[in-house]
Every structure is written in structure tokens, then in C-alpha cells.
């Protein structure tokens with residue numbers, strides 16, 4: 001190989017053609033890096049700069065990394081943070097599950113768009129009875145025993161039913177159902193906004209993340225409170241505790257979902273003291289042990305409007321964090337119930 005050929009080969013290795021060894025290795029390794037490390041690596045040479053830039057633009061263009069039905073882009077006109085750093089899971093997950101431990105940012109290193117949605121049911125009930133109907137669509141006058149005829153879509157077909165994933169009574173099992181985007185707000189941090197007009201009563205998304213025991217949830221809440229107090233940087237924990245009450249007022253069930261490190265798009269929904277434009281429903285499916293927490297629009301939501309719900313009652317307890325919901329009924333303080 002003469003001098004000119006060698007220079008040509010070197011050029012290819014350093015170039016963006018995808019043929020160079022460095023380029024190939026960079027495509028394998030760099031997607032696992034945190035944003036700050038990616039920025040440092042990007043400054044070292046042309047190849048790494050080009051690969052880092054491609055990874056960054058993929059991260060900005062879709063928070064779900066092709067795991068949802070619509071891409072969810074980030075928009076920030078407030079500061080230099082290009083996107084939020086977390087692992088995307090479209091379904092509930094257990095803490096430190098091995099499949100999660102192997103995931104890089106966003107759960108996908110390749111940017112492929114042919115990803116298969118994971119099973120929405122974390123734990124199945126052995127031998128449970130579901131329905132035998134072929135079609136459980138309420139519009140077709142079905143009498144499916146899994147259906148909720150009270151007007152609230154709180155019961156669905158599940159893993160013990162004969163019907164498949166296309167069944168009409170599996171509304172909340174197919175992922176994000178409205179076009180949304182993540183927009184940076186100067187005071188609240190990232191926020192979830194509508195990217196289209198959303199009619200009243202539409203299923204938006206589930207709240208996914210790590211399903212915790214109450215003991216673990218309390219431990220994490222304590223840790224997050226300490227980080228929030230001591231850290232100079234804005235830290236946004238996303239630990240949701242949902243309690244179901246008996247008519248007597250006693251709590252009969254609680255679900256602790258932590259989306260701080262691993263979660264879905266719902267982790268960006270901010271609090272509004274007036275209840276916002278979303279309501280949360282606990283949805284149960286035949287044959288699934290665990291219920292799921294789902295968001296529905298409580299009124300028509302305009303394009304670009306922020307999605308919000310109430311984190312709880314400020315009167316119960318307050319962390320002292322200031323609320324910037326801007327609603328007429330704002331109490332000035334973010335609710336923070338004891339976990």
C-alpha cells in the first residue's frame with residue numbers, strides 16, 4: 001500500500017462513511033453515554049463528533065426512542081439542556097430488572113423503528129378466568145364480562161382472555177394515544193404539552209416506571225428530598241404514590257411507581273392546583289395481578305397546551321417547593337404527601 005492509499009484508508013476510518021472501525025465502535029459504545037460524557041467525547045475528534053451529534057439528534061427527536069406510536073420531541077428555548085436523561089419504559093417494570101439493567105439511554109442503541117411493544121402485564125394470575133368473546137367492542141353491543149359498563153373505562157380484557165391485542169376493550173394497553181411533546185419551562189423544568197387538539201375523555205398514556213414496595217418508596221423519597229435540598233442543579237423526582245380508598249375512607253390499596261430513572265412520558269406531567277386537564281384512573285385487566293395507573297383528558301385540550309394533573313392536597317403536607325402552576329386556585333406550594 002503506497003503513501004497515498006494509506007492516507008485514503010485513514011481518511012475512510014476517520015470519515016462518516018460508517019466503514020471505519022472507530023466509527024463502528026463509536027456507534028456501539030456512545031449510545032450508552034450520559035449527555036455530559038457524550039459532549040466530552042464529541043470534542044475529541046471528527047468521527048466521534050459526527051457520531052455523537054447523530055445520537056444527540058435522535059435523543060432530541062423522540063424521548064420514547066421508537067417505543068411509542070408517535071415520536072415525542074424535546075423543545076427547549078430556555079437553556080442549553082437539549083433533552084432529559086432517563087431510560088424509557090413503555091410498561092411497568094420491577095426495580096433493577098435484568099432487562100432494564102442492560103438498557104442504555106432510551107432503551108435502544110440503534111434508533112430502529114421496528115421495535116415490538118413489550119407485554120403491558122408484569123405479573124399474570126395463574127388459572128384466572130377471562131372472557132371467551134371474539135370481539136369485545138362496546139360499539140358492537142358486546143356483553144363482554146371484562147367490560148366496565150359504569151361509564152368509566154376501569155376494566156379491560158387481559159392476559160387470561162381469548163381475544164387478542166386488537167380487541168376493542170384494551171384501550172390503555174397500546175401505548176401513548178395522543179401526539180405530545182416535551183417543552184422546557186423556565187420555572188417548572190420539562191413539561192408535557194399537547195402537539196394536537198385532544199378531545200375530552202381520551203386515553204393519553206399510562207404512568208410507567210419501577211414498581212416499588214412501600215418500604216423502598218419511602219427510602220427513595222427520603223433520598224430524593226435530600227438531593228433536592230443539597231443539589232444546586234434542578235432535580236425533578238417522579239415518584240408517584242396512588243392510593244385507593246374504601247367508602248369508609250381507609251386505604252385498601254397503594255401503588256408506588258418511580259419514574260425518576262426509568263419511566264415513560266408521563267414523568268414530565270407537572271402539577272396544577274386546579275386539577276389540570278387530566279384525570280387518573282386505576283385500570284384492571286382480567287388475569288393481570290397488578291392494576292395500572294392511566295391518564296385521560298378531563299376536558300378538551302388545545303394544541304400546545306400543557307398537560308397537568310393534581311399531585312395531591314397541599315393541606316396534607318408541603319415540601320416548601322414553590323408551585324408555578326399559574327392556575328386561579330394556585331396555593332403557591334407543591335403538594336407532597338408522606339410516602
Ligand SMILES: C[S@@+](CC[C@H](N)C(=O)[O-])C[C@H]1O[C@@H](n2cnc3c(N)ncnc32)[C@H](O)[C@@H]1O
Nearest residue numbers: 188189190236238267268269270271323324325
Ligand atoms: C414528575 S416531575 C415533572 C417533570 C419535571 N418538571 C421535569 O423537569 O422533569 C415533578 C417535578 O416537576 C416540578 N414541578 C411539577 N409541577 C410543578 C409546578 N406546578 N410548579 C413548579 N414545579 C413543578 C417539581 O420540581 C417536581 O418535583
